[in-house]
Amino acid sequence: MSTAKADLVLRGGKVFLGLGAGFTESVAIWGGRVIAHGSDSELESLIGTDTRVIELNGRLAAPGLNDAHQHLMSVGLGLSEIDCKKDTRLQDMLQKVKEKAATAKPGEWIFGRGYDHFELDMKRHPFREELDQVAPNNPVYLKRTCGHMGVANSVALTAAGIDEGTAQPDGGHIESQNGKLTGLLQERAQEMITKVLSDHTIDALAEGVRAGQQHNLALGFTSVTDPGVGLRQGYDEWLAYQQLRRQGGFGLRMHLMPLAGASGWPDRAMDLGLMTGDGDEWLRVGPMKLFTDGSAGGKTAAMFNPYIGEPENLGIMIYEDQQLFDYVKDYHDRGYQVATHAIGDRAIEQILTAYELAIGNDVETQSNRRHRIEHCGFLNADQLARMQRIGVLPAPQSIFMYEFGDLYLDVLGEEVSAKAYPFRSFLDAGLYPSASSDAPVSSTNPFQNLYSMITRKTKRGTLIGGNEALTLEEALHCYSYCGAYGSFEEGIKGTLKQGQLGDITVFDRDLFAIEPEEILEASADLAIVGGEIMFDRQAEAA
Known part of the structure; x- marks a missing residue:
């Protein structure tokens, strides 16, 4: 035989x-x-x-490596946009904008991403006037590396209908100094720019997905979760993923979170009957995705204690409590898994309360819903215990410690930073912490992430919270099995067992x-x- x-x-x-x-x-x-x-x-x-x-x-x-939180379409589209990630001189970044404007048509949008104003020689964001000088005839928008804020030039601000008299939007901030706009827009204020950005065609968005997949495959990834499909162009982004799949263009497996809440398209998703878990091994519907706060590096993550040197700054909350509670309860009752961006302890408190209210007293049967906290960066022991009690999963990024850890020390202090993104605590609590990059916020490079998980060292070699380090076996486990667990797929991927x-x-x-x-x-x-x-x-x- x-x-x-x-x-x-x-x-x-x-x-x-x-x-x-x-x-x-x-x-x-x-x-x-x-x-x-x-x-x-x-x-x-x-x-x-x-x-x-x-x-x-x-x-x-x-x-296979599984990036459990990466904006893959943005990564793909960003390959053809201005890359400011490695810029350390403000003048170099402005020169890139000038060169792009020289080849752009009048009125064509110029978009860039990746700068960190704390790494720039001037230790500040560019001003709109500086962008005006290098691109006077084109709307320009440059996003900070965190993605939670960016700077627009005057043409872009005018296109978005923003001037000195514009009211502050809920969950966002338009910065002025001495009564004049600086061009800096934070959190939901960015939506005013997003609404007037030139739309990509579905073909262009699909090409962004294809390019993003090829980029990830070259790094060894076999699965990626896109945590917020619709952040820039709403339902069109879902259509682009579907189109590429129909054309046979998928090279890795995708898990997609529809952007929900006030700025998303949840009603359309529900009308289409899209439910968490729908799809197949190549393209699967994930949880409804919400946001509660911003970024620690940008000082907009919602904290109980103020940022160092800014006694009035506790970060930005995107939603009032009851509004968030209502969203979570609605999605939970409809049967969806819910994933929520929450970095600061005040934001984590808000979303944990929302999950607890949605689950109610039926913890025994409802804790298998695997609601997620994306990032889950700065939390306390009580919050960790509550996550454990109701089965809430963290989706943290150790690479944040590698790229931004030294900045955390400056803006939050050593004690708070040492407890940030606590992979060891998450793993020991049985919470299946999935590893991810949040690219294009951070590099897609998995080796920087692995290094940070097992050493807790920053790119400058600073050791922060060494007691939260993992073994390499555990780090690879977080990069494979835990990611699969977060998408209810541990039965089919995450190990190399038979079947x-x-x-x-x-x-x-x-x-x-x-x-x-x-x-x-x-x-x-x-x-x-x-x-x-x-x-x-x-x-x-x-």
């Missing part, structure tokens, strides 16, 4: 099967799923004439055999999705 042969076998390396499942030398895939793992000799019989064999040569293979989807990331080295600092130099050689090689670094270089 002949033995069925595998479609794909990886052998001759270290294969990480998942937390607590150990390691092996080989893994075999047939029909898009894992059918066996073991030693090279044990899997030899599964290799036939049509089996594709990948020699790992000592490299590490692991369950799981054949989603595998192959690194260029054995991450377990090197010093943590060398992880920052690592890369992904292969991204395998459903047994198909979606990215091959060697082939790309040929």
Whole structure:
């Protein structure tokens, strides 16, 4: 009797099967799923004439990386926009705007993202007058790296109907100094710009998704959650994902959160019958996505205690309590999972209360709803215990500690910063903390994220809250299984056990055999999705 042969076998390396499942030398895939793992000799019989064999040569293979919170469409679209991420001189950023304006048509929008005013030599945001000087005939909008604020020039402000007499919007702020607009718009004030931005066509949005997927595959990702489909262009963004899927353009698996609340399109989603969990292994509907506050780096995350040096600044709350409570109760009662952006402890308090009110006294049966707190950055022990009691999952970003940790020390102090994004506490509490980038807020680079999870060091080498560090096994677990758990998919992905989807990331080295600092130099050689090689670094270089 002949033995069925595998479609794909990886052998001759270290294969990480998942937390607590150990390691092996080989893994075999047939029909898009894992059918066996073991030693090279044990899997030899599964290799036939049509089996594709990948020699790992000592490299590490692991369950496919899953970025559980990344604005993938924005990442893809951003590849053709002004990238201010690495700018340390304000003049360099302005020069990029000037060069873009020189090739733009009069009236064409110029959009950029990624600057951090704390990293700029001037230690401030650009002023609208400075943008006016380099782009007098084009509306310009530059978003800070956090995405919760940005600066517009005068043409853009006029297009949005914003002047010195404009009333402050609910949940947002329009900055003025000495009675004049600076161009800085925070939180929901940005919606006034978004409403007048030139719309992308559905084809262009779909191209953004395709580009974002290719970018992620090259980093080793096999799954991504887009946490706020509709942030810029509403329902059109959902259509773009659907179009690309119909055209067979998907290379990795997507989990999509419809933007909900006052600025989203929840009524349309409900009219369409879109429900959490709908879809398939390639494209699945996620939770309704809400926002409660801003960013710690931008000093708009809602905190109980003020930011250092700003005794009146407690951050910005997007919704009044009852309004948020009503949204959450409505979505919960309709059967949706709910995911809510909350970074500061005051915002986390608000959304936890909303979840508790929605669940009510029926914790035993309702705690399996897996409502989420996206980011969940600065919380206290009582809030952690409440999350544990009602089964609320955190979706934190350790890479924030790597990129912004030194800034947290400046604006919040050492004691608060040491407890930020507490992966160890989350994991020990059984809360399945998923790893993610929140790109384009932070880099999509998974190796910076892994490094931060296991060292708690910033990009400047500052150690912050070392007691919250994980082992590498645990960090990879957060980057695979916990992400799957957050989307109710742990039964089909997140490990390399038999029967799981054949989603595998192959690194260029054995991450377990090197010093943590060398992880920052690592890369992904292969991204395998459903047994198909979606990215091959060697082939790309040929």
